[in-house]
Amino acid sequence: MPTLGTTTLSLNDWAKRIDPNGKTPMIAELLSQHNEILVDMQWLEGNLPTGHRTTVRTGLPTVAWRLLNGGVATSKSTTAQLDEQCGMLEAWSEVDRDLAELNGNVSAFRLSEASAFIEAMNQEMAQTLFYGNSGTAPEEFTGLAPRYSAIAGANNGSHVLTGSGAGSDNSSVWLVVWGPQTVHGIYPKGSAAGLMHEDLGLSVIESAGGIGTGTRMRAYRDHWQWKCGIALRDWRYAVRICNIDISNLVAKSSAADLIELMIKAIHRIPALTMGKPVFYMNLTVIQMMDIQRRDDVITGGGLTYADVDGVSTALFRGIPVRKCDALLETEATIA
Secondary structure (H helix, E strand, O other), X not given: OOOOOOOOOOHHHHHHHHOOOOHHHHHHHHHHHHOOHHHHOOEEEOOEOOEEXXXXXXXXXXXXXXXXXXXXXXXXXXXXXXXXXXXXXXXXEEEEHHHHOOOOOHHHHHHHHHHHHHHXXXXXXHHHHHHOOOOOOOOOOOOOHHHOOOOOOOOOHHHEEEOOOOOOOEEEEEEEXXXXXXXXXXXOOOOOOOOEEEEEEEEEEEOOOOOOOOOEEEEEEEEEEEEEEEEEOOHHHEEEEEEEEHHHOOOXXXXXXXXXXXXXXXXXXXXXXXXXXXXXXXXXXHHHHXXXXXXXXXXXXXXXXXXXOOEEEEEEOOEEEEEOOOOOOOEOOOO
């Protein structure tokens, strides 16, 4: 049975360890149902209160063949340090006490409201994972897209493939190899992984809908917080297939050759065994890819389906293919 198992903990693994009463695992389960990235993404505690400082190797030492009675010069590798920042995603929920108690089941009503907050934070986190940019929005962490934003003129330009689309109705496919030495999620030093929930119970709050100013009411309050970021330890373990023109995906004859591009992406990765490789694409793209693969089944390049971690999952050449609605269809062309 295929598995994505690894020695690094996923969000569900962390939840099961830190909260034996089942409360946090329930939240993690809800998150995973709406966002499959969280099934794959590995999390490590940062070594800084605000994120993680990682050391990246920038050069290899020089080696040489030696003759008898001859020597070789000493050498060393070169490294550079990079600080990855975390962001703080937060929300407050306030529910009128009388409204929550109308049906006689306060807990069920509050859980229903909490599910909406979990979904909203989940969507925002997934969107930031790809498109966050601390350069233009300092409160966010920097996601993958700003790091893979040039086909030429950048060190990682070889890992940005193009579907030859134009205009501003493009999308991207991502191949990410999750692992402690490749790409992984981070949370600040001394904190906990995942979405934290604090039940503040009944409080007196200022009512926005009251008559006049300074009106008060009693309400149930909840606080949600998620301290998270992403660390790109080795840029060679992520590939972006950009410029996939959505308007061309209406027919196979006009669509980008997704099968060929995905095969090229696989061969950009130095070693798939370094972590958990996963493809991500949105619904429109995965639908066309599934159509295209029918002609490729004979050569072994099409989709297959298998049980991965207990879930029926599409596989492309043994690599899971995940649907991710956070991937936009309004990306500008990358030249």
